[in-house]
Amino acid sequence: MRKATGRILTAVGLLIVFMLLSWAEKNLDPYKCRILNLIAINAIWAVSLNLIYGYTGQFSLGHAGIIAIGAYASSLLTVSVVKKAKFFMIEPPIWPISVIQWPFAPSLVVATLAATLFGFLMGFPALQLHGDYMAIVTLGFAEVIRVFIMNLYSITNGALGVKAVPAYTTLLWSWGCLAFAIFIVKKLGDSSYGRAFKAIREDEVAAETIGISVFHHKLLAFTIASLFAGLGGVLWAHLICSTDPNAFTFLLSYQILIVTVMGGMGSLTGSIIGSIIYVGLAELLRPLDTPTTAIRILGTTIRGHPGTRMLVISILFVMIILFYRRGIMGSKEFSWKWLLSKLQAVFKSKTTEQEK
Amino acid sequence: MTLSMFWQHLMNGISLGGTYALMAVGYTMVYGILRLINFAHGDVFMMGAYFAFYGIAIFALPWYVSFLLVIPLTAILGMVVERAAYRPLRDAPKISTLLSAIGVSMLLQNVGFLLFSGIAKGFPRPSVFAKQWSVGSIRFLSLTLFTIVISLAALVVTFYLAYRTKMGRAMRAVSRDIEIARLMGINIDRVISFTFAIGSALAAVGAITWSIKFPALVPDMGVVPGLKCFIAAVLGGIGSIPGAMLGGFLLGIGEIMIVAFLPGISGYKYAIAYSALILVLLLKPSGLLGKMVEEKA
Numbered sequence: 001m002r003k004a005t006g007r008i009l010t011a012v013g014l015l016i017v018f019m020l021l022s023w024a025e026k027n028l029d030p031y032k033c034r035i036l037n038l039i040a041i042n043a044i045w046a047v048s049l050n051l052i053y054g055y056t057g058q059f060s061l062g063h064a065g066i067i068a069i070g071a072y073a074s075s076l077l078t079v080s081v082v083k084k085a086k087f088f089m090i091e092p093p094i095w096p097i098s099v100i101q102w103p104f105a106p107s108l109v110v111a112t113l114a115a116t117l118f119g120f121l122m123g124f125p126a127l128q129l130h131g132d133y134m135a136i137v138t139l140g141f142a143e144v145i146r147v148f149i150m151n152l153y154s155i156t157n158g159a160l161g162v163k164a165v166p167a168y169t170t171l172l173w174s175w176g177c178l179a180f181a182i183f184i185v186k187k188l189g190d191s192s193y194g195r196a197f198k199a200i201r202e203d204e205v206a207a208e209t210i211g212i213s214v215f216h217h218k219l220l221a222f223t224i225a226s227l228f229a230g231l232g233g234v235l236w237a238h239l240i241c242s243t244d245p246n247a248f249t250f251l252l253s254y255q256i257l258i259v260t261v262m263g264g265m266g267s268l269t270g271s272i273i274g275s276i277i278y279v280g281l282a283e284l285l286r287p288l289d290t291p292t293t294a295i296r297i298l299g300t301t302i303r304g305h306p307g308t309r310m311l312v313i314s315i316l317f318v319m320i321i322l323f324y325r326r327g328i329m330g331s332k333e334f335s336w337k338w339l340l341s342k343l344q345a346v347f348k349s350k351t352t353e354q355e356k
Numbered sequence: 357m358t359l360s361m362f363w364q365h366l367m368n369g370i371s372l373g374g375t376y377a378l379m380a381v382g383y384t385m386v387y388g389i390l391r392l393i394n395f396a397h398g399d400v401f402m403m404g405a406y407f408a409f410y411g412i413a414i415f416a417l418p419w420y421v422s423f424l425l426v427i428p429l430t431a432i433l434g435m436v437v438e439r440a441a442y443r444p445l446r447d448a449p450k451i452s453t454l455l456s457a458i459g460v461s462m463l464l465q466n467v468g469f470l471l472f473s474g475i476a477k478g479f480p481r482p483s484v485f486a487k488q489w490s491v492g493s494i495r496f497l498s499l500t501l502f503t504i505v506i507s508l509a510a511l512v513v514t515f516y517l518a519y520r521t522k523m524g525r526a527m528r529a530v531s532r533d534i535e536i537a538r539l540m541g542i543n544i545d546r547v548i549s550f551t552f553a554i555g556s557a558l559a560a561v562g563a564i565t566w567s568i569k570f571p572a573l574v575p576d577m578g579v580v581p582g583l584k585c586f587i588a589a590v591l592g593g594i595g596s597i598p599g600a601m602l603g604g605f606l607l608g609i610g611e612i613m614i615v616a617f618l619p620g621i622s623g624y625k626y627a628i629a630y631s632a633l634i635l636v637l638l639l640k641p642s643g644l645l646g647k648m649v650e651e652k653a
Contacts, residue, residue: 059451125638132393132454136586137637140630143583147627254458261455307469314466318459322444325452
């Protein structure tokens, strides 16, 4: 198969997906749209974690902090001046925040850049460390960010959170951003930078000896990953229409980790699949949490109980780690070549059956 | 601020630090042997607190019986966690074990939410621990003194086990070099199980002293003390048992002193603990008493 054919197929595939999405935006009910949006946002986060962990091998648990920066920055930039004055009950907002009210696009860009900057500032010290030390330090940074958000009442409204964030996130925005994230990360992964990332993942010392500037590459990967984490945060804030500091605990970082591990470390298509499964499962299992559902097994009725859903998800996560560590896609990517060869194989076996 | 108030705060700090030290030792022992941050340790601690609560509230045991039963129960829980979630990954990349620990932590919390519900449970405070005592002009609750005594006793026992018994020597050998220890005929699996049992038993003691002091039990109560005690372990030098004890006491005293003397920034005390962690890791990763642990070469 020629390279051009693959590109045409990708373009056609994207076109179809986006036509479907614009149809869905108009025709599906808000609940279903919200699920589709959540899939895209979780996939963006998973792609971001994949760049740091799957490609570069640096284990970060600091995503929640970066996401919080993106979400808060964009919320504060877009919420109307009147509403800010109303919601900041404990202390009035300080100067630039009290007068700013931007449209979505510039706010998205600025908030994403703010998250990127914080990612750079977090990565610079954290990447001096390795493995689980790096994990705990990034987790620490994220918690420090959250503690500051909780306490800086005049900037973030503290524990009360920012409410009435305008609902700007549409399916086209979220899936468009996902496509953008995948495009950039894929291009980066295929470039000389990507090869350097993978060399660092395989063996840091060896990478250093062949002349790769290990720290610079790690920092680059971390900063770009922060950009996408922040982008996802912006979209999330404008989807759920409020930013609450308690949404950005380490549990959010764990959630992203689950999605990424499920899909397969180092696989971008895996990130999408992981996200579909995670968000889908979280919604499908929702009846387990409501006491009104009753499941009949072997003559006994089991009632739903709040908390069952997360229990099932965490059991699944432990099972995946123990028995299916490579995830759904492993480190492979979906490719047209693979699909075509499969189709061909199916087609051939059918024709041979007919000949017989 | 009078001198007697300073002593009072110091005493509270030592008492809180004792609880931290108990948990920090669990982190440091596991890290020393498996090079694993046992994310589930805080949740084992939470389970210990609930075991004690149910022992008193449901089985109507006298509090001392319940407290004594909780220690072996929690130790068994720790061993089960190791057996089920860490041992199968012994030869896997190190990061898989860390993921597994995160998974177990979530699992235990969710089991907690399901079994114990998210509504806070009030831990009964036996009257022995609620007496007002005073020495000179220093006034304190009896539980403050008891916590100090209990944690010191538990730490002395740990010290004895680690430095004066055959199992403890095996444990230290494994933490020095697991492969050589295996070649020397040490049963690695048993040593690791033993380590988890000791660590979890200490967590149970910590859970009891913690719950008497802060009597609201919720299923994610282990997370914040867990992270703080990990910080304490790093502060003292991870892998070093005396280091973890020192780190625990320093953290406890520091926390109380910040709240007492700088109330304006007390909202940031958690951030301060983390900043201390980050600074220690960046400037002196071996901690106060630890030896530098070489990462994979």
